[in-house]
Structures are given as C-alpha cells and as structure tokens.
Amino acid sequence: MKAYGTTLTAFYYDQLYLPDKSRIALKVRSMVGLIPLFAVETISSSALDKLPRLKRRIDWFVKNRPELTEHVAHLEKKGLEERRLMAIVTPEKLKRVLKHFFADDEFLCPYGLRSLSKFHAENPFLLGVGGATFRVDYQPAESTTATFGGNSNWRGPVWFPLNYLFIESLQRFHFYLGDSFKIEFPTGSGRELSLWDISLELAQRLISIFRRGPTDGGR
Numbered sequence: 001m002k003a004y005g006t007t008l009t010a011f012y013y014d015q016l017y018l019p020d021k022s023r024i025a026l027k028v029r030s031m032v033g034l035i036p037l038f039a040v041e042t043i044s045s046s047a048l049d050k051l052p053r054l055k056r057r058i059d060w061f062v063k064n065r066p067e068l069t070e071h072v073a074h075l076e077k078k079g080l081e082e083r084r085l086m087a088i089v090t091p092e093k094l095k096r097v098l099k100h101f102f103a104d105d106e107f108l109c110p111y112g113l114r115s116l117s118k119f120h121a122e123n124p125f126l127l128g129v130g131g132a133t134f135r136v137d138y139q140p141a142e143s144t145t146a147t148f149g150g151n152s153n154w155r156g157p158v159w160f161p162l163n164y165l166f167i168e169s170l171q172r173f174h175f176y177l178g179d180s181f182k183i184e185f186p187t188g189s190g191r192e193l194s195l196w197d198i199s200l201e202l203a204q205r206l207i208s209i210f211r212r213g214p215t216d217g218g219r
Contacts, residue, residue: 116139177195
C-alpha cells in the first residue's frame with residue numbers, strides 16, 4: 001500500500017503493517033513512488049459512445065460509489081478532445097510528485113530516471129524493527145552486498161523497463177491534459193515543457209545509454 005506524503009514531501013511511499021495494526025510509512029524515495037502513475041488510461045467520448053454498456057457502467061459507478069471514485073482522477077470531467085481520464089493520480093498530485101523525479105539531485109540523470117533518489121547517498125534510510133536495523137543506501141552501480149543476488153536495481157541504477165512504462169504514462173496523461181499542462185523540467189531550471197515533450201526528452205536520455213561516446217575513438 002502506498003501513502004501520499006505531506007505537502008512538503010508529496011510522494012507515494014510503501015507502508016509497513018505491524019501486528020498491533022499500526023502502520024509505518026517507509027519514507028524511501030524510490031521508483032515505488034512512481035508506480036501509481038502507471039495506472040492511467042484515457043478514452044475519447046466518441047469511443048465511449050460506441051460502447052454504451054461500458055458508458056452506463058461508468059456512469060453508474062460514478063453516481064453510486066462516490067467513496068471509490070474520489071480516488072480516481074476525472075472520470076466525469078472531459079479533457080483534450082473530450083477524453084475522459086482514468087487514473088489514480090490527479091493532475092494536481094502529478095505535478096507535486098514529478099518535482100522529485102525531475103530533480104537532478106534526486107532521480108533525473110543524463111540517462112533517464114534513477115531507481116532510487118540520489119538524496120539517499122547522503123541520507124540513507126534507516127528502520128529499526130524487532131531489534132534489527134534495516135538500511136537503504138543509494139548504490140548507482142553494482143550492489144555492495146550479496147542480498148537479492150547482488151542486484152541493486154532498486155538502489156540507484158537506471159532501470160530501463162520502468163523508465164519505459166513511465167514514458168508511456170506521461171504520454172497517456174498528455175492525451176487528456178494537452179500542451180497547456182506544463183511542468184518544470186528539470187526541476188528548478190525555470191524551463192517548462194508539456195508532458196509529451198518531457199517524454200521525448202526522457203526517451204532520448206535512455207537511447208543515449210547505447211550511443212557511442214568519446215571513449216571509443218569516435219568510431
């Protein structure tokens with residue numbers, strides 16, 4: 001389960017459920033906080049009109065299950081080209097979460113998005129449970145321990161598949177929000193781009209992983 005943070009630390013975190021039914025938010029800034037953004041789809045009004053049974057079921061759901069629809073973004077409000085948005089993350093929350101992911105000193109790097117925020121290089125996450133202390137450090141290359149088979153994918157490296165899914169999610173949000181919805185990229189740069197343009201720039205960063213650099217003699 002994810003927990004959305006405070007206004008200052010807007011982020012989706014894992015939660016640890018304890019036997020006494022209390023919860024602890026595991027405030028690790030990792031790709032885990034990006035995954036709720038993957039649950040997004042849009043559908044045009046013209047396509048929905050061709051699916052009357054689906055349209056009736058959506059309208060019924062919106063009317064009769066308000067306690068559930070309040071957690072789904074804009075099932076009723078029409079966006080670009082009268083599309084409807086089906087997503088967990090609202091556009092307002094999207095902007096706040098992406099500030100972390102588009103920051104050079106957190107997730108954004110020349111080759112895509114890191115799987116763990118660089119913030120944890122100087123600020124490792126520590127959790128004490130049952131007399132044991134668990135630690136999460138930023139490890140941008142090979143893992144420093146044999147835990148999980150020595151794989152450090154969740155500890156810092158650019159994880160290509162999740163970056164790909166994120167780019168697709170940005171494009172789906174753009175189908176609904178359009179060019180007028182802009183986000184600062186990189187965070188703090190003063191440069192605002194549409195989600196579509198950001199998705200293309202991130203794609204180029206991923207592609208650059210496979211481009212030859214100056215160390216190969218320019219071949």
